[in-house]
Amino acid sequence: MQRSRKSAIAFASYILIAAISYCGVVAINTYVSTLTHATIFYSLLLLNGYTAATITYRLFLSPYAAFPGPKLAGATYWYTFYYDAIKGGQYMYQIEKLHMKYGPVLRISPNELHIIDADFYDVLFSQSRRNKAPTWSQAFGNPDSIFGTIDHHQHRIRRAPLNPYFSKGSIRTLEPLIREDISRLVSVFRDYQKTKEPVPLKAAFAALTSDIVTQFCFMMQSDYIEADGFNVMVLKAGEGATDALHVVLQFPWLVSLLKLLPDSMMARMLGPGIGLLQDFQRHLEQQIRDILGSRDDYRVDVKHKTIFHDILNSNLPEQDKSAKRLSEEAQTIVSAGTVTTATSLSGAFVYLLLDPPRLHTLMQELEKAFPEISKPPTHAQLENLPYLTAVIQETLRLGSGVSFRLTRTAPDKTLQCGDYVIPPNINMSTHAPLIHNNPSLFPSPSTFNPERWLPGGSANPKYLIPYSRGSRQCLGMHLASAELYMTIATILRTFVRTEVGDDGAIIVKGMSLWETDRRDVDMIADIGLPRCERGRGNVRVLLG
Numbered sequence: 037m038q039r040s041r042k043s044a045i046a047f048a049s050y051i052l053i054a055a056i057s058y059c060g061v062v063a064i065n066t067y068v069s070t071l072t073h074a075t076i077f078y079s080l081l082l083l084n085g086y087t088a089a090t091i092t093y094r095l096f097l098s099p100y101a102a103f104p105g106p107k108l109a110g111a112t113y114w115y116t117f118y119y120d121a122i123k124g125g126q127y128m129y130q131i132e133k134l135h136m137k138y139g140p141v142l143r144i145s146p147n148e149l150h151i152i153d154a155d156f157y158d159v160l161f162s163q164s165r166r167n168k169a170p171t172w173s174q175a176f177g178n179p180d181s182i183f184g185t186i187d188h189h190q191h192r193i194r195r196a197p198l199n200p201y202f203s204k205g206s207i208r209t210l211e212p213l214i215r216e217d218i219s220r221l222v223s224v225f226r227d228y229q230k231t232k233e234p235v236p237l238k239a240a241f242a243a244l245t246s247d248i249v250t251q252f253c254f255m256m257q258s259d260y261i262e263a264d265g266f267n268v269m270v271l272k273a274g275e276g277a278t279d280a281l282h283v284v285l286q287f288p289w290l291v292s293l294l295k296l297l298p299d300s301m302m303a304r305m306l307g308p309g310i311g312l313l314q315d316f317q318r319h320l321e322q323q324i325r326d327i328l329g330s331r332d333d334y335r336v337d338v339k340h341k342t343i344f345h346d347i348l349n350s351n352l353p354e355q356d357k358s359a360k361r362l363s364e365e366a367q368t369i370v371s372a373g374t375v376t377t378a379t380s381l382s383g384a385f386v387y388l389l390l391d392p393p394r395l396h397t398l399m400q401e402l403e404k405a406f407p408e409i410s411k412p413p414t415h416a417q418l419e420n421l422p423y424l425t426a427v428i429q430e431t432l433r434l435g436s437g438v439s440f441r442l443t444r445t446a447p448d449k450t451l452q453c454g455d456y457v458i459p460p461n462i463n464m465s466t467h468a469p470l471i472h473n474n475p476s477l478f479p480s481p482s483t484f485n486p487e488r489w490l491p492g493g494s495a496n497p498k499y500l501i502p503y504s505r506g507s508r509q510c511l512g513m514h515l516a517s518a519e520l521y522m523t524i525a526t527i528l529r530t531f532v533r534t535e536v537g538d539d540g541a542i543i544v545k546g547m548s549l550w551e552t553d554r555r556d557v558d559m560i561a562d563i564g565l566p567r568c569e570r571g572r573g574n575v576r577v578l579l580g
């Protein structure tokens with residue numbers, strides 16, 4: 037567009053805004069005094085000037101203005117707000133449509149590009165210097181946690197003491213704890229089997245993952261597995277906390293405001309589960325204060341070592357060892373490590389139980405590798421099972437627990453994506469579900485088809501990105517992997533049998549879906565976590 041035409045549009049916008057405001061002033065003139073009228077008039081005039089200048093800058097002068105996309109999205113954040121906050125997590129789907137019109141690099145807000153080129157993913161989410169876009173730092177209310185840390189170097193420093201705790205080797209030593217917790221879950225499932233009550237699978241798996249992560253990191257026994265109904269309120273509070281995500285992204289100061297409210301008011305606004313989360317947070321804060329109070333002791337090899345001991349023992353600067361920051365870190369780890377894996381675990385059971393032939397193939401593999409139920413294979417042995425691995429890859433493609441768009445900026449590099457040259461410091465984002473559901477990468481993307489991951493299959497592991505990549509990729513990915521492999525294998529092997537009927541059809545015994553189908557797991561909205569149809573999502577099975 038030529039500069040003269042752009043200026044004409046800017047001028048016309050200004051005139052329009054001024055005219056609308058003037059009409060408003062004339063309308064209220066009847067009701068207010070002359071003095072108030074004058075105040076309103078000049079305020080609106082100032083506001084108009086500011087708005088017109090902002091819009092002119094965004095549309096014509098900003099470094100984002102060179103990229104294609106709807107003008108309204110480039111002019112105002114209300115465009116994003118409309119699709120995500122008002123229409124409920126729909127911007128991801130609108131972005132998909134806009135990519136079809138505008139191409140792989142798209143301006144989706146005044147200061148964000150969305151990029152759909154799967155081959156650019158490893159460039160964007162790389163180990164090189166990448167900052168997080170500031171908008172997302174506050175998104176979950178923990179701006180000083182590793183997740184909320186904007187600057188690349190500061191993120192590296194803060195993450196360094198945590199990496200060994202979550203390394204593959206460390207998770208291997210954790211296997212007895214994971215196995216013990218899965219056995220506790222099996223015992224509770226046996227009670228459900230006796231009473232013939234449907235098992236709420238997602239709540240059960242959230243109890244499992246929550247018990248594992250709190251024991252592993254904080255030596256805390258939350259015992260949600262044995263709690264009535266698996267303490268479903270914790271799952272609901274975790275999910276409920278993201279309900280406000282899109283509003284918080286537009287008004288980040290709301291988080292600080294909410295934190296000032298008394299607990300009882302928070303519970304009334306956000307539901308009773310928040311009370312449990314608050315109890316848990318208080319417990320963590322006490323634990324941190326206790327450790328900080330015995331600063332002389334934390335360097336010795338304590339028996340009940342928690343993640344805080346590692347952070348306090350590290351060379352992190354003193355301000356990063358404050359109780360407030362450690363508490364933010366702890367909250368991030370627990371919330372990131374609970375609902376995410378529970379979503380994938382419950383998804384896997386739905387996909388498999390709806391597909392007896394594929395479940396049969398998996399059961400045959402498991403029975404061979406795992407002949408005695410009392411002697412379960414290790415995580416490493418399970419990782420060598422090709423069909424189980426394919427089932428988990430396909431589950432993570434279709435139903436991973438994170439749907440929000442991940443953002444990065446390259447502060448000191450110009451990046452090239454196809455024909456586009458992206459200057460330093462531009463906020464760029466990608467929605468993993470849009471890559472995972474791209475039919476040119478994964479034909480018939482909504483079909484559960486583990487075979488696509490087997491040797492000779494069409495799927496390329498390069499495009500499977502549930503945990504993201506680069507220096508900020510999921511801290512808990514090895515833990516999540518151990519939980520997925522060990523839980524799926526143990527629960528199936530303990531409760532499920534399959535056989536071929538006289539007519540050649542596969543008969544599944546021991547477990548069946550209860551009032552549950554794909555609608556209970558298929559994502560139709562992005563609320564940070566993938567959200568299924570309203571009123572659905574309570575994945576239940578009967579054990580018999």
Ligand code: HEM
Binds near residue numbers: 377
């Ligand atoms: C299937 C399960 C899981 C999925 C799909 C998943 C996915 C992700 C993704 C996509 C990110 C990157 C966010 C970003 O780039 O900003 C992330 C970060 C993170 N995840 Fe996970 N996650 C899972 C399980 C876990 C578990 C079990 C833990 C527990 C410890 C965990 C802890 C974290 C933390 C602490 C971060 C922030 C890392 C950072 O910013 O450096 N996640 N996860």
